[in-house]
Amino acid sequence: MKLVFATHNQNKFEEVKVLLPPYIELVSLTDIGCYDEIPETSETLQGNAQIKADFVTDHYNLPCFADDTGLLVDALNGAPGVYSARYAGEQKNAEDNMNKLLSELENKDSRSARFETVIALNLKEQNIHFTGVAKGQITKVKNGQKGFGYDPIFQPEGYEKTFAELSLEIKNTISHRGKAIQQLVTFLQKQSY
Numbered sequence: 001m002k003l004v005f006a007t008h009n010q011n012k013f014e015e016v017k018v019l020l021p022p023y024i025e026l027v028s029l030t031d032i033g034c035y036d037e038i039p040e041t042s043e044t045l046q047g048n049a050q051i052k053a054d055f056v057t058d059h060y061n062l063p064c065f066a067d068d069t070g071l072l073v074d075a076l077n078g079a080p081g082v083y084s085a086r087y088a089g090e091q092k093n094a095e096d097n098m099n100k101l102l103s104e105l106e107n108k109d110s111r112s113a114r115f116e117t118v119i120a121l122n123l124k125e126q127n128i129h130f131t132g133v134a135k136g137q138i139t140k141v142k143n144g145q146k147g148f149g150y151d152p153i154f155q156p157e158g159y160e161k162t163f164a165e166l167s168l169e170i171k172n173t174i175s176h177r178g179k180a181i182q183q184l185v186t187f188l189q190k191q192s193y
Helices: 010-017 045-060 094-104 168-174 176-189
Strands: 002-005 025-028 064-073 112-123 126-138 154-156
Touching (some): 010 168, 064 176
Parallel strands (some): 002 025
């Protein structure tokens, strides 16, 4: 079964690909020749994920899933949230985003935060949603070279290391995206093809 993951982010694509069963041929937006910038105009993670999945289904007539992820920081009333990728501007620069967040938390006592991923799946004329959450805290400095986005400053609950210091195997079992993908995989395994 061919399934489109509506992303151009190769790091994210590889992270997800290893979690899916071998009978699913996962392809990216690049693989299907979609180079459009799909506008994320919703005020919610679920809404943005659905917009991306619907775009692919409507324009390419392929089963598709899309995700949207936000980092919600308690001391900042849930910011950056749905604007996580563009927190420091439309250029979507991870270093700028992390620097802005660290700067805003400089004088805050609470550093608790959570990542939330919502996946929207369009399959056989159904729209199904899956949500994964990873709780943790924002570190004071960047640590680690792995991962992407805010990974170098997010330390998940129960760990002394950031997502950027953990192996992909460990990260995939405890991360927000990993949890949402596991729900997706469980759902797909129950489908008949």
